[in-house]
Each structure stands twice: as C-alpha cells, then as structure tokens.
Amino acid sequence: MPELPEVETVRRGLERHVSGRTIASVDVLHPRAVRRHLAGSEDFAAALGGRRVGAARRRGKYLWLPIGSDALLAHLGMSGQLVVGDPGRAIGPHVRARFTFADGGPDLRFVDQRTFGHLCLEPGGAELPPAIRHIAPDPLEPAFDDDRFAARLRARRTGIKRALLDQSLISGVGNIYADEALWRARLHWDKGSGQLRRQDVNRLLAAIRAVFADAIGAGGTSFDSLYVRVNGQSGYFSRSLAVYGRQGEPCPRCGTLVIREKFMNRSAYSCPRCQRRPRVRRDLA
DNA sequence: ACTACGTCCTGCTTGC
DNA sequence: TGCAAGCAGGACGTAG
Numbered sequence: 429m430p431e432l433p434e435v436e437t438v439r440r441g442l443e444r445h446v447s448g449r450t451i452a453s454v455d456v457l458h459p460r461a462v463r464r465h466l467a468g469s470e471d472f473a474a475a476l477g478g479r480r481v482g483a484a485r486r487r488g489k490y491l492w493l494p495i496g497s498d499a500l501l502a503h504l505g506m507s508g509q510l511v512v513g514d515p516g517r518a519i520g521p522h523v524r525a526r527f528t529f530a531d532g533g534p535d536l537r538f539v540d541q542r543t544f545g546h547l548c549l550e551p552g553g554a555e556l557p558p559a560i561r562h563i564a565p566d567p568l569e570p571a572f573d574d575d576r577f578a579a580r581l582r583a584r585r586t587g588i589k590r591a592l593l594d595q596s597l598i599s600g601v602g603n604i605y606a607d608e609a610l611w612r613a614r615l616h617w618d619k620g621s622g623q624l625r626r627q628d629v630n631r632l633l634a635a636i637r638a639v640f641a642d643a644i645g646a647g648g649t650s651f652d653s654l655y656v657r658v659n660g661q662s663g664y665f666s667r668s669l670a671v672y673g674r675q676g677e678p679c680p681r682c683g684t685l686v687i688r689e690k691f692m693n694r695s696a697y698s699c700p701r702c703q704r705r706p707r708v709r710r711d712l713a
Numbered sequence: 714a715c716t717a718c719g720t721c722c723t724g725c726t727t728g729c
Numbered sequence: 730t731g732c733a734a735g736c737a738g739g740a741c742g743t744a745g
Contacts, residue, residue, distance in 0.1 A: 429738065460722085489739075506738055507723085522723095542722050544739060586716065594716095595740075603738065692718085694738060 430504040431489060432566055432600030433643035433665065438510050439491045442484040442536075445512040446493065450480045450530040461524035461538060464559065465548035475549050476500065476527070482554065488566045488599025492550070492557055499553035501560070505544025511537045566600035567636050578629040581621050588624065588632075589617035589696060601636060605643070607672045607697045609635040611679075616703045617689075617696045623706065642668065671697040 430438070454473035456462055465472045475498075482494035492499040502510065515528060515535040525547060527536040538547055550557035565571040577598055584591050591597055592606045601609070610617050612635035615628060624632075646665035670680050675688035679699035689696045 431739095503739080505722090505740085540722095541724075542737085544722065584715075590716090593739085692738095694736090 429506050429602055429604060430508065431602035431605050432568070433605070433640050435486055435489050435491055435504060435600075436568075436644050437647050438504070439484045439486045441512065442491070442493065442510060445534065446529075446536055447481050447483050449533070451476050451478065452528045452530045453477055454528075455526045456524070457519075457526065458524040458543065460543050461540065461545070462547055464546050472547070472549055478530075487556070487560060487569065488563055488595055489602070490557070490560050490563065490599075492553065494554035495549075497552055497554050499550040499557045500547065501550045501553065501557045502538070502547050503545055505540060505542065505546070507542040508538065508540040508545030511539055513537070563595050563599045564597055567598060567633060568600070568640060572598075574630075574633060577633070578626055581629060582624055582626075584621040586621055587618040588615060588621050589691065591621045592636075598636075600640070603694060604669070604672045605636065605639055608639045608670060611671045611697075611699060611703060612639060614702050616705050617691065617698055619706045671699060673697065 454476045456469035456473055459469050462469050462472045476495065479495045481500075482496075485492050485494065490501060490503050492501040502508075504510070512534045515532075519526070519537075520539065522539050522541045523537050524540050524543070524545075525538040529535065538545070548559065550559055552558070564577075565573075567577075580597055581588075581591055584597075589606050589610065592601045592609070593603070607617065609632060613628070613632045615624075615632060643665040646668060671686045674686045675697060677686055678684070679686055679702060682699065682701050684699055684701040686697055687700050689698070
C-alpha cells in the first residue's frame with residue numbers, strides 16, 4: 429500500500445520522467461478518478477492540455493505536479509500507480525487516466541484497481557494545494573515541528589497507533605509503517621498517547637524517520653503487483669519488514685512469534701515480548 | 714477541537 | 730465445485 433516511502437519513490441520517478449514536459453492531451457477513462465475535481469472530467473482534461481509540468485512535490489502521501497501557479501494533485505489511495513511508458517502499449521483494464529505529451533515521448537498513466545485514489549486540479553496550489561492544507565507536515569519535512577507533535581500527541585486521549593494514522597497530526601504514516609515504527613521503538617500500538625513520555629515520542633519519531641529512510645532506499649514496499657514504481661519496477665522493502673504481515677514468524681530481535689490483533693476493523697502486528705501491552709488501560713489514564 | 718465509526722471499491726482468499 | 734463472506738485499508742463525512 430502506498431505510504432510515504434512509496435509516494436516519495438513515485439515522486440522521484442515523476443521528477444525524472446515527467447517534470448519539464450508539456451502535456452498534450454488528457455483522457456479520463458473512469459470518472460471516479462477525478463471525483464474530487466468538482467468541475468468534472470472534461471474540465472479537468474481541458475484545463476491541463478498544453479501546459480508545462482514543474483518539479484514534482486510531496487507532503488505525506490499526497491504528491492503534486494506544479495503547473496504554472498496551479499497543481500495537479502494526486503493521491504494513490506490503496507492501489508494507485510503512476511506509470512510512465514511507451515505510449516503505444518495496450519491500455520489495461522485499471523487505467524483510470526492517461527496523459528500524453530507534446531514531445532511524443534512516454535505517456536503517464538494513472539492505474540488504480542480499487543479506485544480509492546484520485547486526481548484533481550488545484551487552482552493556485554503550486555506551493556501547497558488547498559485540498560491538503562489540513563494535513564500536517566510529514567516527519568521528513570523541515571516544516572515538521574517535533575515539539576508541537578509531542579505536545580499534540582500527548583494531549584490526545586487515544587491509542588498511539590490510531591494517532592499515528594491521523595494525517596492532521598503527522599502525515600505519511602499508514603498501517604504498515606505504523607506497525608514497523610512501533611516495533612522499532614518497542615511501543616505497543618494501543619499504549620495511550622497521553623501516557624507517552626517525551627523520550628518515548630523522541631524514540632518513536634526517530635523510528636519513523638529511520639524506517640522511512642530504509643524503505644525509500646529500497647524503493648518502497650510491495651507485496652504484489654498492485655504497487656509498482658513509476659517505471660514499472662516493484663519496490664524491495666517488503667522483505668525487510670519486521671512484523672507487518674508476519675504473524676507466527678519470529679521477531680527479528682528476540683525470536684518471539686509475531687502476533688496479529690484486530691484494530692479498527694484492520695490489523696495490528698507486534699511482538700508480544702518487545703512491545704508489552706500497557707498495564708494501565710488508556711481510557712483510565 | 715477532539716474522537717470514533719461507517720463508507721467507498723475490487724479482487725483475492727477462506728470457509729462451508 | 731460453487732458461492733458467499735472475509736479481508737485488504739486511506740481519507741472523509743457525520744455524529745457525539
């Protein structure tokens with residue numbers, strides 16, 4: 429699933445293969461892909477034709493291509509890919525939008541099986557698209573304020589994993605890297621955010637940044653063909669995951685078997701020895 | 714402002 | 730074998 433490292437990998441691919449080129453035409457093949465562009469598919473396509481793409485940017489799991497003072501904003505959802513390739517190749521069943529370029533070179537395709545992802549044009553959004561102003565900076569940005577994050581996190585009355593998935597508190601963390609960072613920081617996912625000491629927060633932030641850096645270095649995580657790099661190659665980080673998706677396998681640190689627990693109709697993976705369930709119930713803390 | 718939950722979507726896996 | 734239920738889950742709208 430695309431989280432910050434995967435989106436950053438895609439951003440780098442777009443920077444290399446799309447930035448600086450001029451869009452010739454846009455085809456929206458599924459209207460749901462531009463559902464957040466309220467003016468509709470035709471307006472979306474017409475507004476982008478003939479315009480030059482600037483340097484790709486990213487905040488958290490969102491990425492955007494500046495176009496003049498505007499922005500083409502993208503979110504990959506669960507299964508979205510941005511793929512660059514030979515414009516003559518066959519158009520597969522999950523291609524939701526296609527961009528051709530004035531130079532006649534490789535085209536750009538937004539492919540998304542589960543259609544949770546979307547594209548939209550954000551007028552005046554080159555610097556920061558209005559649609560994502562409510563999202564907090566991600567921990568790899570200079571704008572991220574560790575002190576502010578620590579204060580807001582400790583003021584919350586919820587479990588720490590739930591807080592990490594709240595993009596208005598910290599952006600870029602999803603289910604996979606939340607579990608991996610919590611494992612690295614030796615914190616249980618349901619520990620009360622209000623019970624964290626400042627040194628716990630520091631250790632957690634360091635763990636998030638480290639796992640992000642490792643994953644970006646590996647080109648992102650991929651479990652299947654749903655996520656691929658912008659040039660079609662899969663990432664290689666999945667083999668480095670310590671706990672996510674590995675219930676019943678030994679913890680890489682202590683050998684205890686990794687467990688999977690229900691969490692928000694989803695899953696939380698952890699090592700029951702390295703990450704002790706908090707003694708005090710967080711709702712009583 | 715904060716917290717929790719249901720919803721959107723498709724394809725693969727599991728269970729009877 | 731067939732079919733239904735379960736599962737994956739990011740972000741948003743709504744309710745409290």
